[in-house]
Amino acid sequence: MEWPEIPPCDRQAVRFVDSHLHLDSTDSPLAVANARAAGVALLACGVDRETSQGVLKFAVSNPGTVEAFVGIHPSEAERERDLSWVSEALEQARGAGEIGLDPSYSSTGKGSAQLAAFSAQLEAAERRMAPVQVHSRGAEAQVLDVLGSFRTGPVLMHWLGREEVLQAVLQKGYYVSFSPALIYSKSLQRLALKCDRALTLLESDSPVPYGPLGGVHGPALVPSVAFRLAELWGAHPLEVLAETARNAHRFLGGDSKG
Numbered sequence: 001m002e003w004p005e006i007p008p009c010d011r012q013a014v015r016f017v018d019s020h021l022h023l024d025s026t027d028s029p030l031a032v033a034n035a036r037a038a039g040v041a042l043l044a045c046g047v048d049r050e051t052s053q054g055v056l057k058f059a060v061s062n063p064g065t066v067e068a069f070v071g072i073h074p075s076e077a078e079r080e081r082d083l084s085w086v087s088e089a090l091e092q093a094r095g096a097g098e099i100g101l102d103p104s105y106s107s108t109g110k111g112s113a114q115l116a117a118f119s120a121q122l123e124a125a126e127r128r129m130a131p132v133q134v135h136s137r138g139a140e141a142q143v144l145d146v147l148g149s150f151r152t153g154p155v156l157m158h159w160l161g162r163e164e165v166l167q168a169v170l171q172k173g174y175y176v177s178f179s180p181a182l183i184y185s186k187s188l189q190r191l192a193l194k195c196d197r198a199l200t201l202l203e204s205d206s207p208v209p210y211g212p213l214g215g216v217h218g219p220a221l222v223p224s225v226a227f228r229l230a231e232l233w234g235a236h237p238l239e240v241l242a243e244t245a246r247n248a249h250r251f252l253g254g255d256s257k258g
């Protein structure tokens with residue numbers, strides 16, 4: 001396709017942001033070093049106490065590159081029953097994440113470890129008005145319901161897969177992030193076409209590998225997500241990188257105009 005003229009943009013405007021990833025694999029130090037050299041910002045999430053402490057350390061030694069999100073992932077809720085560290089870790093972090101509900105790991109019903117962890121973490125995020133990164137696979141309606149009873153900072157519904165809940169998500173002003181699966185997934189492409197550009201973010205979810213892309217992973221895939229979005233939206237890729245970077249700034253609590 002033919003792209004429109006490159007919009008006037010400075011170096012800052014094309015700086016891109018990987019809005020959701022994990023830094024718990026052996027090649028994470030290299031990914032962070034590359035991101036720092038390229039001026040890429042990484043919004044890195046923990047999944048339990050240990051990995052949350054890990055992202056906090058990365059953030060301290062890489063200011064301006066790594067923004068730390070701490071929390072207990074639904075997959076870890078049964079194992080991480082002790083929630084006493086959450087509040088203190090959140091004090092040192094930018095936000096809460098990756099938190100949420102997912103019935104494929106364990107129960108999300110009343111009295112479940114998942115629901116207790118999700119609620120406690122939202123309560124902590126509410127006290128600080130912190131942004132939250134939410135996992136909602138298979139429990140989208142329940143997650144929206146629980147989120148509705150807390151007043152946290154901005155909410156990111158990471159890797160949202162269900163078109164049916166997109167309108168409800170956008171109406172609440174929640175952000176939606178697209179992973180490299182957008183490059184080949186027709187259902188994600190349909191979702192992206194209906195998404196609000198001012199609420200769209202880009203993510204790698206590293207170290208998740210993408211089989212149809214040869215099993216690669218990492219923040220270096222994020223510009224390819226922007227290129228696919230640009231194709232779908234009829235926009236220029238640099239414009240999409242700049243717009244999603246501004247959106248990420250707002251998600252983090254900045255006042256950047258979309």
Ligand SMILES: [Zn+2]
Pocket residue numbers: 020021022045098205
């Ligand atoms: Zn994740």
